[in-house]
Amino acid sequence: MLRNDVGIFTEKGGTIAFLLSKQGIVVVDSQFPEQSNHLIAELKKKSEKPFKLLINTHHHGDHSSGNISFKGITQHVLAHANSKINQENAAKQNKTEDKQLYPSQTYTNTWCQKVGKEKICLHYFGAAHTNGDSLVHFEHANIVHMGDLLFNRRHPFVDRGAGANIRSWIQVLDRAGSTFDSKTLYVYGHSANGFDITGNADDLKKFGDYLGRLLQFAEQEIKAGKTKEEILKNTSLPGETEWKGDGFQRPLQAAYEELMA
Numbered sequence: 001m002l003r004n005d006v007g008i009f010t011e012k013g014g015t016i017a018f019l020l021s022k023q024g025i026v027v028v029d030s031q032f033p034e035q036s037n038h039l040i041a042e043l044k045k046k047s048e049k050p051f052k053l054l055i056n057t058h059h060h061g062d063h064s065s066g067n068i069s070f071k072g073i074t075q076h077v078l079a080h081a082n083s084k085i086n087q088e089n090a091a092k093q094n095k096t097e098d099k100q101l102y103p104s105q106t107y108t109n110t111w112c113q114k115v116g117k118e119k120i121c122l123h124y125f126g127a128a129h130t131n132g133d134s135l136v137h138f139e140h141a142n143i144v145h146m147g148d149l150l151f152n153r154r155h156p157f158v159d160r161g162a163g164a165n166i167r168s169w170i171q172v173l174d175r176a177g178s179t180f181d182s183k184t185l186y187v188y189g190h191s192a193n194g195f196d197i198t199g200n201a202d203d204l205k206k207f208g209d210y211l212g213r214l215l216q217f218a219e220q221e222i223k224a225g226k227t228k229e230e231i232l233k234n235t236s237l238p239g240e241t242e243w244k245g246d247g248f249q250r251p252l253q254a255a256y257e258e259l260m261a
């Protein structure tokens with residue numbers, strides 16, 4: 001448990017958050033079917049209330065393929081309208097349509113509802129990791145699930161095929177920083193080994209700075225006349241001390257493609 005009646009669950013995939021209220025259980029993200037089965041069993045030990053709502057921060061399989069475990073259990077499934085479209089497209093492409101439980105409700109800008117003593121608001125601030133990322137705010141607990149809008153000290157996946165945009169992502173992080181306050185506790189989809197899956201506004205600022213320097217670096221390399229192949233030989237962002245480790249090529253390639261588009 002984090003605070004109030006909000007807790008987190010991690011096993012494999014994007015971090016799950018949940019609310020145990022007298023009016024029912026709310027779950028944010030579902031990892032994979034096996035993980036969601038474990039989660040459901042654990043939550044049933046903690047509460048006899050029904051599963052009221054399952055929210056997906058976005059469509060990626062490590063956040064939504066466990067939805068199917070909630071079939072017939074949850075009253076509603078909620079996500080951003082683009083997240084639903086992305087989930088349908090990905091399932092068609094991967095021929096996994098029979099393994100999906102799609103959102104039964106969608107929204108476009110903001111969605112709020114009281115659940116027991118808690119009030120939950122979903123915000124969409126624009127394209128970022130995909131074009132359908134929700135920030136899920138438990139207002140009384142003052143906890144925000146960021147989904148994959150924040151990779152804590154880990155190079156991010158930038159899903160350009162699903163409408164991701166790095167420049168807009170930086171603005172989304174800025175807007176989160178000005179919407180929520182200094183006491184807000186953030187939950188992250190992923191972190192590097194040894195780093196927390198929760199944190200504060202400072203992490204958002206640092207990740208935004210990293211994305212800004214990533215774009216700047218890609219731009220410099222392009223201006224220096226390097227080819228895509230030459231640019232993608234870089235294995236780290238020069239001068240970066242916190243976002244390190246493997247996987248730098250992925251965001252670098254996305255930055256290159258975004259700048260060349």
Ligand SMILES: [Zn+2]
Pocket residue numbers: 013014060062063148189190
């Ligand atoms: Zn993820």
Ligand SMILES: [Zn+2]
Pocket residue numbers: 058060129148157
């Ligand atoms: Zn993702």
